[in-house]
Amino acid sequence: MHEWSRRRAAKRVKPGTGRELKPFRWWQPFSRSLYSLVLGHDDGRQVVYTVDVPHRRRFWSNDGKGIADLYLDGRHQAESKLPAAFPIPGGTIEVAESPFGLKRCHYVTAGGDEHPLIPDHASAEGRRAHLARKHPALSRVISVTSIILLVISVLLLIPQLIEVAFKLPPVAARFGTFVSPVSLPAWLNSLIAIGAGLASIERALRLRHNRFLDTVG
Template sequence: MHGWSRRRAVKRVKPGTGRELKPFRWWQPFSRSLYSVVLGRDDGRQAVYVVDVPHRRRFFANDGKGTADLYLGGRHQAESKLPAAFPISGGVIEVAESPFGLKRCHYVTAGGQEYPLIPEHTSAEGRRAHLARTHPALSRAISVTSVILLVISVLLLIPQLIEVAFTLPPVAPSFGTFVSPISLPAWLNSVIGIGAGLASIERALRLRHNRFLDTIG
């Protein structure tokens, strides 16, 4: 986050209730994201921070934005709408969502160093991280395939969007019409759209996000 956006996010943080962190359940791999970071304290002990993001909340929010909860030592410390910036000792934890999950969950030190939080091992993000550690070649192949699917989706989508734009009343009289050189059947457009959606979900599991590919694709 830039300085001004971080300051705005910090103002949205509300005090926690002290409630206990609920364990991650097997049926929550795509409905909940759970990340943690262990930091040293001045007294030599360790502080365990956990970020809990229930994705269902965004669907019931009037503004379409989700929320994140911060836990310290298993107790609710703070909550905020997303994007969130939780001030903690030595820095801030930044959390931001994308249409397909999270695109950021990092601990940023006062000096500017960034460290991604560790996903819960039984979550979808945790299983994707486990695949990357145990089968790096397969993981890289999946990552490359995701990018290729998104690039193809964008290249096919842009001419069709331009054609639609040229049919709008303010545009057509001034610039005429434009016929897309790419015309795909509806079923193929659907298949490409589904593939792009799955690719964006896969990238969200790794906290990867490109403003162009993962938004347009």
């Protein structure tokens, strides 16, 4: 997050209510993201910052942007529309969303070092991280497969979408027509789109995001 974006995001932060953090429920794996950061003080005391993002609130908002809540030791400290930049001692917690989840939930120190927050073990992000620790080879296969699916979707779907766009009268009148070198049946296009969506969700679980691949997927 660039400095000007961070300052702009910091202006959106509102004070918290002090309410207690609700535990993660088994039915919330894809409707809620919960990340934590443990920070130590010079006196040996430790505090826990927790970022809670209920994704359903994005669909209820007028502008389509989600909201992140920041908790300190289990008590509501602040809230902000996304992208968010929560100032805390020693740095900033930055949170940003993608169409498929979160693409950023990092603690950025005053010196510029970045550290991803730790997902709750019961969340979808936490289960994906557990898989990466216990079965690293399988995790790498899944990661590579996600990239392959997204690349395939770009190579096969984008030319067809361009052809559809060039059929619009204003576009055709100005630029002429375009015939896609790729023509697939509707059922195959649907399968590719579904695969690309699942791949982008998998990458969001690992806070991975490519501006071109994941946006197209």
